Amino acid sequence: MIREIDVKEITRQIRDMCIEVNYSLSEDMACAMKEAADKERGPLGKKVLQQLKENLEIAKEEQIPICQDTGMAVIFLEIGQDVHFIGGDLGQAVDEGVRQGYAEGYLRKSVVGDPLLRENTKDNTPAVLHTSIVPGDRVKITVAPKGFGSENMSRIAMLKPAQGVEGVKQVILDTVREAGPNACPPLAVGVGIGGTFEKAALLSKQALTRPVGEPAKDAHIRALEEEMLEKVNALGIGPGGLGGNVTALAVHINAYATHIAGLPVAVNLCCHVNRHVKRVL
């Protein structure tokens, strides 16, 4: 059976999700921030986490964005193959949701229309939209606005297979070390291993939308996540980069098949304002 969905419903959902996600952290992130405050031992690190806790409370109470960089809107649509969209152009409907959400939610317009000419589009569009086709008749929407303090410190490396898992670890640690205070730690670290150049980057972005603290399914990847979280925290960068033992809240790794000649690794860093919200239609 074909299920019809009006694209206006997509617009409405995305508008609401853009606003919601910028005013309060998802449950998983809120929990991770609380745990971080308990774990942190550095004196300045503790102070920063205390300020971030207050910041979250103020944002919610006063309906003001958690961070002034309300991001470029990254949106994933997982579309059931039995869905038929009616009522307009799906891509335009997504952008309209972003436009309405960023206007009505008093969110910052941080997008320039051309990367070289750099004129602000003044409505935060276009979004970065990733669609995939899946079985079924539902549509899963993920809205994950991304700030560029942390986006700018993200890296991709095309390793040789001989560099193996040790090479992967090195790339992750180097990326976090180089980012230091710039990416607004404590971080969520999204890692994509395998695929092709662009697939690795996409995997790393998707890893950031996984509920924080939910481990990977494969045992060897899960073990690598745990090991890397420990190593990243041992760097001592700490909250705000001011020293401490909580540099990251989580390391999430997504892996995919790759070519016999390659080992792509992408590390997408996200700050403590790791915004992601999901809804299913």
Add this chain to the structure above:
Amino acid sequence: MEYRITAPLDKDTAGKLRAGDYVWISGTIYTARDAAHKRMQEALDRGERLPVDWKDNIIYYMGPSPAREGRVIGSAGPTTSSRMDPYTPRLLDMGLCGMIGKGKRSPEVLDAIVRNGAVYFAAVGGAGALLSRQIKKAEVVAYGDLGTEAIRKLEVEDFPVIVVIDKEGNDLYKNNGKG
């Protein structure tokens, strides 16, 4: 050490601050980020005067989210300072006394801070809602067409920052991340 200071800043006050000090700033500061810095650079290259005399002033690297009706400003936390590095030494040499941002600075900026007896502060990145409460007045004074990137004059009260680079060239971040 902890200090309460007023802005604009004088070189004596700036000179006594050391990396790691916790400071509350009250007074007048100005915002400017990427696009405003680029425009100022172009203006200087053409031999024009800048819209703000930077002598003894503090620049806050910040572009706020829009204010709701009846509010002074939206969320207002620091942006990454290093993007302003190419423009900064020139402004420091013109008398700019302090900068508030987040993250590392280039060796050229560090040298210019030392040379001029200035200071670089960090505010907590991602605490824009909290920091907005310390901003009592905000007014666009130049480059209004740049929207969030316009130059704003802010009146702040007890605005919390940490000294990262002082006039002796100490850098608070330097030893974090070595582990």
